[in-house]
Amino acid sequence: MSTISRDVIETFENPYPHRDYVIESVCPEFTSVCPKTGQPDFGTLTLTYVPDALCYELKSLKLYLQQFRNHGAFYESVTNQILDDLVATIKPRWMKLVAEFTPRGGIRTVVTVEHGSR
Numbered sequence: 001m002s003t004i005s006r007d008v009i010e011t012f013e014n015p016y017p018h019r020d021y022v023i024e025s026v027c028p029e030f031t032s033v034c035p036k037t038g039q040p041d042f043g044t045l046t047l048t049y050v051p052d053a054l055c056y057e058l059k060s061l062k063l064y065l066q067q068f069r070n071h072g073a074f075y076e077s078v079t080n081q082i083l084d085d086l087v088a089t090i091k092p093r094w095m096k097l098v099a100e101f102t103p104r105g106g107i108r109t110v111v112t113v114e115h116g117s118r
Contacts, residue, residue, distance in 0.1 A: 002071045006085035010060035014051045020093065023055065024048045030065055030099070035072035042102045043075075047086070049095035050118065056090050075101055079111040087115045094118045 027045040034041055045065070064085070068078060079099040087095055094116040101109045 002067065004064075004067045004071055004081065004085070006064065006089055008060055008063050008067070009085065009089045010057040011054040011090055012057055014053055014055050017051075017053055020050050022048060022050055025058065025061065027062075027065055030068070032068040032078050033070060033072045034104075035074060038072070039104075041075070041104070044100045045082070046098045046100070047095070048098075049086075049090075050093040052091055052093050054090040056086065075099060075109050075111050079113050083113045083115060092116065 025047045027047070030043045030045045032041050032043075033039070047061075065082070071078070073081070079097055082099075083095065083097045086092075086097075092115065094114075096112065096114045099111045101111075
C-alpha cells in the first residue's frame with residue numbers, strides 16, 4: 001500500500017480573511033484502489049470550504065490527490081483522510097467533501113464528510 005503525504009499541499013494567504021465566502025473545487029478524475037479486489041475505483045470529489053487564513057493551491061491539490069492512484073483503501077477511509085489532511089493543512093472555518101464514486105456491481109456510493117459548522 002502506498003503512503004499518502006499531505007506535505008505536497010501548498011497554501012497561500014486568503015486575500016479576504018475578514019469575509020466569509022465559499023470556494024468549491026470539483027475533481028472529476030479521482031482514482032484509488034479497492035483494497036479487497038485491487039481494482040481501480042473512480043469518482044468525483046467536490047470540495048467546498050470557507051477559508052480562514054489560508055487557501056489551498058490547486059496544482060498541489062491535484063498532486064496530493066494523484067497519490068491515491070495506487071493507494072488501497074475503502075471509500076470511507078479515503079474520503080475521511082482527504083478531509084483530515086486538508087483541514088490540518090489550511091484550517092478552514094468550514095469544509096465539506098462529497099465523494100461520488102462510480103457504480104461497482106450496480107451499486108453507487110456517495111460519502112459525505114464535514115468539518116466545522118456553517
